Amino acid sequence: MTKPNNKPDFDIIIVGGGMVGMAAALSLSQLNLSIALLESQVAEGNSHPSYDDRTLVVNQASVNFWKNLGIWQKLKQNITPINKVHVSNKGHFGSVVFDKDELNVNALAYIVEAKILGFALKHACEENESITIIAPASFKQMQHKKKSIEVDYTVGESIHTISAKLMLAADGIQSGVRQQLGLETIIKSYQRTAIICNITPEQKHNNCAFERLTDKGPTAILPFVSNRCGFVWTVENAQSQEILDLSDEDFIQKAQQQFGYRLGKFIKAGKRSSYPLYLVTVPKQVKNRVILIGNAAHGMSPVSAQGLNLAVRDVARLFDVLQEIIQKSQDIGADESLNTYQNAINTDQQQTMRYTDDLMSWFKIDEPLIATLRSISLFAMNQSKHLKQELFHRASGYRGQIPQLLRKKA
Ligand SMILES: Cc1cc2nc3c(=O)[nH]c(=O)nc-3n(C[C@H](O)[C@H](O)[C@H](O)COP(=O)(O)OP(=O)(O)OC[C@H]3O[C@@H](n4cnc5c(N)ncnc54)[C@H](O)[C@@H]3O)c2cc1C
Incomplete structure (x- = not known):
């Protein structure tokens, strides 16, 4: 209830304490705002449904963000740099290699396990005096x-x-807040499912990630600690249950057929999980003192490794918008503040969603002509350092004006 002097209890209430809700709480606490963080689930032991053992690709802009929040420094032993990315077209000629040395960077991106990042965020929120965690609370x-x-x-x-x-509504893809606000939500199904698990190959991964473009969609191998790799396999929906039900031995055999022997034999596979692939677009993400963030605002295929990276950029833009509003002594929840935020995130979100959609749509077309075009594109890309630099720059999360929290500290 609003206090008798009409002063609200908090500056900001965040609904949803997943990785995005916590990232927003930590960022905005730097503006001396008082924050309540509502989360319906509690962690049991070292597991929480919102930050499980999935491997996350963290791009350079996000690394700067996590550094500016003091989180990256805590992950040191648990991050794996990606030094090379090898993209090929299954069954056809053409491949492209992105190499950190050619692009003159320390790493192309990094891999971290969601639960390591999630618990680092949770501890930082618990230690932060500006953040009141209310959990379990729905x-x-x-x-x-x-x-x-x-x-x-x-x-x-x-x-x-x-x-x-x-x-801020950070209550995930099914967002109850979004539904109550009646905000238009466009859902496109790719009729595909991503099967995800950890795989240990016989040979050293040497910090190389692989992406194989197939007629069913992309398959990826991501290098990780202890020579484990994150394996992401896109299959048709009708096939997914059959693959989930395979014995470990049979699964390893099928996965091997899919990926090939670039890393030698697969010797071990971890627990499999599956994610139906959708593109969820919410054109208007602000209304009546509420802003949607994270999966509540956009959902995309994990194959593109963009969801959290994009959400982090949204939060960084929100930080800049609110900082300016506060400097002008204006109301952070007024329509003007909300609309400025919506305008700030539109272009990046649209471009990122289009990239993800192209990746999913283009490669699902099973025609020889498309396969040949794919091969030619990869071949051409591999010859052009300039094109690779351009693509790498975009993949690193730098689009348009760069918000403060995404910049490297001097
Ligand atoms: C397999 C997989 C791999 C991925 N890989 C990458 C990657 O490599 N790189 C990348 O950038 N992204 C990746 N992503 C995407 C990334 O994981 C998501 O974008 C991110 O986790 C979204 O976080 P969120 O906090 O918005 O949502 P969620 O994690 O869904 O959190 C929502 C939170 O809200 C809480 N909640 C819901 N309803 C209520 C309520 N009524 N009251 C209180 N609390 C509530 C929930 O308990 C939950 O904790 C991947 C996703 C998947 C599935």
Whole structure:
């Protein structure tokens, strides 16, 4: 409830304490804002449903972001640099290699396990005096007031109300907040599923990532600690259950057929999980003192490794927008603030979603002409250092004006 002096309880309420909600809380606490973070799940031991053992590709702009939050420094032993990326076209000629030395960088990107990053964020939020974590607590509804937003949440059977100037909805792909706000949501299914697991190959991965473009969609191998690799295999929906049900031995054999022997024999495969592939677009992500962030605002195929990297850029842009609003002593939850944010994120989101969609749509077309075009493109790309530099720059997360939190500290 809003206090008698009409001052809301917090500056910001964040619904959803997944990686994006926590990243937003830590970033915005640097603006001396008081933040309530509502999360419905609690971690059990070293596991939380929102940060599991998936391997995440972290691009250079995101590395700067995590460094500026003091998080990257805590992950040191658990990050794997990618020194080379090898992209090929299964069954056809043509490949392209991106090499850190050719591009003159320390690494092309890094791999970190989601649970390592998630728990580092959780500990940092717990130690931060500006952040009040309310968990387990489930968001129920909100009421938009002239100068604040009131949020009802439940803890067990009891209902509580808190208020703030602004609310961020980081409550994931099924976002209840988005549904209550009635924001248009466009869902495109690729009729494909990503099967994900860890695989240990016989030979050393030497910090090389592989992407194989196939007629069913891309397959990727990501180098990781202890010579393990993250394996991402795109299959048709109808095939996915059959692959999940295979014995480890049979799965390894099929995975090997799919990927080939560039890393020798696969000797071990971990637990498999599956993710149906969708593109979820929410054209308008702000309304009535609420901003959607992370998966609540956009969903995309994990194959493109863009979801969290994009969400981090959104949060960095939000930081800049709110900093300016605060400097002008304006209301952070007013329509003007929300619209400035929406304008700031539009171009990057549209370009990133288009890239992901192209990757999924183009390569699913099973025609000889398309396969040949793919091969020619890869061949041409491999000959052009300039083109590789351009692509690498984009993949590193630098698009348009670069927000403060994405810049390297001097
Ligand atoms: C297999 C896989 C691989 C991926 N690889 C990459 C990669 O390499 N690089 C990359 O950038 N991205 C990658 N991604 C995407 C990335 O994981 C997501 O973009 C990111 O995790 C989204 O986080 P989020 O916090 O927005 O959502 P979520 O993780 O879904 O978190 C939402 C949170 O909200 C909470 N919540 C929901 N409803 C309520 C409620 N009513 N009240 C309170 N709390 C609530 C949930 O408990 C949850 O903790 C990958 C995704 C997958 C699935």
